[in-house]
Amino acid sequence: MEYRGASAYNDDKFFENYITRRNREESPNNIIEKPILLELIGDVVGRKVLDLGCGEAKLGVELLQKGCISYDGVEGSVNMVREATKNLNGTEGNVHLSSMETWNFQSENYDLVVSRLALHYLAELKNIFQEVHRSLANNGKFIFSVQHPILTSSIKSAVASSSKADWIVDDYFNSGERIEPWIDKRxxxxxxxxxxxxxxxxxxxxKIEDIREGTPRVEEFSSESEYKRRMRIPLFLIFSCKK
Structure with a gap:
């Protein structure tokens, strides 16, 4: 069986395993991608935020604590929405059960649209990017991360080993679907x-203002060997864009 979009997270066992994996101390999402994303986001005081593929909405909680005046998370998984609702309880944040493709983007409604490691699950991005642009106020920002194209080009290394120090790059210029083994699912x-x-x-x-590839920062690592391993392969591609 192959899982598309947010559907994998509706498998209870997969969801539990993901949460454990995602919250481990040296998750690269936490120690590589997140610090760069927050740096690019900058000051959010008084901002209205939309988060596409928000997952548990922990980013939303943090941005609300930093002073954004509203937060809307869009998430396609029932399990994730349930978890996000718990996390946002008592805040000005809301989570909506919807796929990104069917979400009703409101024109010029947000100052910031963010997305963390969700857009590479979508078959088509042209319309999504256009809708995000339409939903932003003048000078609004779109900041998002995806898996680095080196990783998505070929799944041969993903099949071979769970802890990798190098990566096979193949079929790079042929865009399209890849089926990856991940947490015992396809x-x-x-x-x-x-x-x-x-x-x-x-x-x-x-207007593309900045592009990052997730260069590891030694101060974020408690293990020198893990830092050196993460210096070998780029895991993330992060864009900062402006309307």
């Missing part, structure tokens, strides 16, 4: 080249 992701992400953003009308 999960569908979509490979796009670095160039394709860039061109789709330009086509939607965005």
């Amino acid at each position: 999960v569908v992701k979509y490979h796009r080249t670095f160039e394709e992400y860039y061109q789709l953003l330009k086509l939607a009308g965005f």
Whole structure:
């Protein structure tokens, strides 16, 4: 069986395993991707935020604590929405059960749209990027991360080992569906080249202000060996864009 979009997280066992994996001390999401994302986001005081594929909405809790005036999370998994609702309880944040493709984007409604490691699950991004652009107020920002195209190009290394120090790059310029073994399931992701992400953003009308590849920061690691291992392969691609 192959899982598409948020459907894998509706499998209770997969969801439990994911939460355990996601919250482990040296999750690269926490010690590599998140610090860069927050740096690019910057000051959120007085901002209205939309989070696409918000998961547990822990980012939303943090942004609300930092002073954003509203937070809407969009999430396609019932299990994730349930967890996000618990996390946002007592805040000005809301979570909505919807896929990104069917979400009703309100025109010029947000100052910031964010998405963490969710867009590579979508078969089509052209319309999503255009809708995000439409939903932003003037000078609004779109900041998102995806798996690095080196990782999504070929799943040969993912099949071979769970703890990798190098990666087979193959079939790079053939964009499209990839089926990756992940947490004992087969999960569908979509490979796009670095160039394709860039061109789709330009086509939607965005000005690309910054691009990061998730260079590890030694101060974020408690293990020197783990830091050295993470210096070998880029895991993330992070864009900061402006309307």
